[in-house]
Amino acid sequence: MKKKLSVVKIGGNVLENEVELHKFLDAFSAMEGPKILVHGGGKLATQIAHRLGIESKMIGGRRITDAEGLKIITMVYGGLANKNIVAQLQARGTNAIGLSGADGNTIRAVKRPVKDIDYGFAGDVEEVNTLAIYQLLQAEFTPVFCAITHNKEGQLLNTNADTIASEVAIGMSDAFDTTLYYCFEKKGVLLDIADEDSVVKHLEPINYQELLENKIIADGMLPKLENCFHALHKNVGKVCIGDISMLAPNATLFTTITL
Amino acid sequence: MKKKLSVVKIGGNVLENEVELHKFLDAFSAMEGPKILVHGGGKLATQIAHRLGIESKMIGGRRITDAEGLKIITMVYGGLANKNIVAQLQARGTNAIGLSGADGNTIRAVKRPVKDIDYGFAGDVEEVNTLAIYQLLQAEFTPVFCAITHNKEGQLLNTNADTIASEVAIGMSDAFDTTLYYCFEKKGVLLDIADEDSVVKHLEPINYQELLENKIIADGMLPKLENCFHALHKNVGKVCIGDISMLAPNATLFTTITL
Numbered sequence: 001m002k003k004k005l006s007v008v009k010i011g012g013n014v015l016e017n018e019v020e021l022h023k024f025l026d027a028f029s030a031m032e033g034p035k036i037l038v039h040g041g042g043k044l045a046t047q048i049a050h051r052l053g054i055e056s057k058m059i060g061g062r063r064i065t066d067a068e069g070l071k072i073i074t075m076v077y078g079g080l081a082n083k084n085i086v087a088q089l090q091a092r093g094t095n096a097i098g099l100s101g102a103d104g105n106t107i108r109a110v111k112r113p114v115k116d117i118d119y120g121f122a123g124d125v126e127e128v129n130t131l132a133i134y135q136l137l138q139a140e141f142t143p144v145f146c147a148i149t150h151n152k153e154g155q156l157l158n159t160n161a162d163t164i165a166s167e168v169a170i171g172m173s174d175a176f177d178t179t180l181y182y183c184f185e186k187k188g189v190l191l192d193i194a195d196e197d198s199v200v201k202h203l204e205p206i207n208y209q210e211l212l213e214n215k216i217i218a219d220g221m222l223p224k225l226e227n228c229f230h231a232l233h234k235n236v237g238k239v240c241i242g243d244i245s246m247l248a249p250n251a252t253l254f255t256t257i258t259l
Numbered sequence: 260m261k262k263k264l265s266v267v268k269i270g271g272n273v274l275e276n277e278v279e280l281h282k283f284l285d286a287f288s289a290m291e292g293p294k295i296l297v298h299g300g301g302k303l304a305t306q307i308a309h310r311l312g313i314e315s316k317m318i319g320g321r322r323i324t325d326a327e328g329l330k331i332i333t334m335v336y337g338g339l340a341n342k343n344i345v346a347q348l349q350a351r352g353t354n355a356i357g358l359s360g361a362d363g364n365t366i367r368a369v370k371r372p373v374k375d376i377d378y379g380f381a382g383d384v385e386e387v388n389t390l391a392i393y394q395l396l397q398a399e400f401t402p403v404f405c406a407i408t409h410n411k412e413g414q415l416l417n418t419n420a421d422t423i424a425s426e427v428a429i430g431m432s433d434a435f436d437t438t439l440y441y442c443f444e445k446k447g448v449l450l451d452i453a454d455e456d457s458v459v460k461h462l463e464p465i466n467y468q469e470l471l472e473n474k475i476i477a478d479g480m481l482p483k484l485e486n487c488f489h490a491l492h493k494n495v496g497k498v499c500i501g502d503i504s505m506l507a508p509n510a511t512l513f514t515t516i517t518l
Contacts, residue, residue, distance in 0.1 A: 048311075048334075051311050051312070052307075052310050052311060053310070071339060074338050074339050074342050074343070075307070075334035075335060075338040075339045076334060076338065077338070078337070078338040078339075078341070078342045079333050079334040079335065079336070079337040079338020079339065079341070079342075080330060080333050080334045080337075080338065082337070082338070083333050083337045083338075083359050083361055083362075083407065083415055084333070084415065086359070086361045086362055086409075087361040087409045087413050087414065087415050088413045090361055090364050090409060090411055090413070091411060091412050091413035095363060095364060096361075096362070096363075097358070097362045097363045098357075098358075098359070098361075098362050099356070099357075100342050100345070100346075100357070102342055102345045102346040102349055102355075102357075103342075103345055103355070103356045103357050104354060104355075104356045104400055105349050105354060132398075132400075135398040136398075139391075139394040139395075139398065141363055141391075148342065150346045150349060152349055152350060153350050154346050154347045154349070154350035155346065156342055156343065156346050
């Protein structure tokens, strides 16, 4: 039987709120077995950019990563957020090691090809170096990934943290029975967006289709859930969506997604 | 016989100049055997701080690391400089992995005690986790340290890069025949500061004393050389000081320091 592995992605709203972040880090540290954390940088990057007089470029509602924007992301995600999370985990006895995809060549990406829109230094994941990650886990490190990859030609690339989490979980599923956790501010996938407790406890393809047809799945949740089903189709054992309380061993109120 | 290990510290003047940095990274990548790189962030941190409207606090000619200053250092050393160096080394086939002392709990420090001056979040190295670094080298990673440590209680600390390099070299000397390289903009220790080629090729305690008595050793070089002799007394095999050309296998014009 394969050993269990947890891959946990922490959302921007949790990261930005110091009280929530500490609660999250307590819960993550208490999780048993090998585990991997993935984070972005949330609004911190926008705040620092604003202070530096750099405004985020948006086209069609999507952020464009120009050279200055990439610098900010490298400073905030790779430096400020990542190193503070690592230091906080170390204080809790979790032997964290902070990584971008460039570190140990763990995640190689390709600069998103220019079609209608030039997204700048945005990276689409091409290859997860499962051997390198496996070696770190074997040495009892807990990898903490920020949302940065590289192209193995010297270029860092801004990459969606949800995608990094699912691609890492997919890559590690050859060797591990992997559970992918998306930890954010809501208790799970909600039937009624106005009712925090209307959590869909179990999603599988059949009731997912029903929810889609009844337009229960809101806009922001759609790409997230497609990402989840993609991971499940690529051998990730289980995907869980919920708030911090989901990480506790006796948790019940969150969404579990399986095939 | 112990295996050889190179610990290379790169100075701010090399780091800041893109042409010099690329030359350095070529030379570092070409070095054979296991190796470790240590860097600070040079004037980049001051520039970013200035753009953010944060001025460096100095007392008695020494920089004070307040909370805002530490954030800058974490962003610039741990993020911008470290991740770019790692990506550039990966492009050259060197399997670099970027680290602060918090990552893998590799370097634990203590906040400098307040006596006459409160240096703020400045750290004095207490313990190098040689096992963690050894595990990374065994997995054929090349550790790239930025000048940040932690206290294992969640606090990051700004730490002198020269000291990090010597402490890492000292720590690794139990298991390796270690050479410590200080790579900066000069060809080595100079007899005449105005003559770039007046390099002292070999320093040992006897002629070091002579140079001291004749006041040949300039102010900035004094703590650097004391650091070197400290490392040698703690079992580092050899210390070399010079410019990038020192790293080439056939190099001759640089300063070698031994006991």
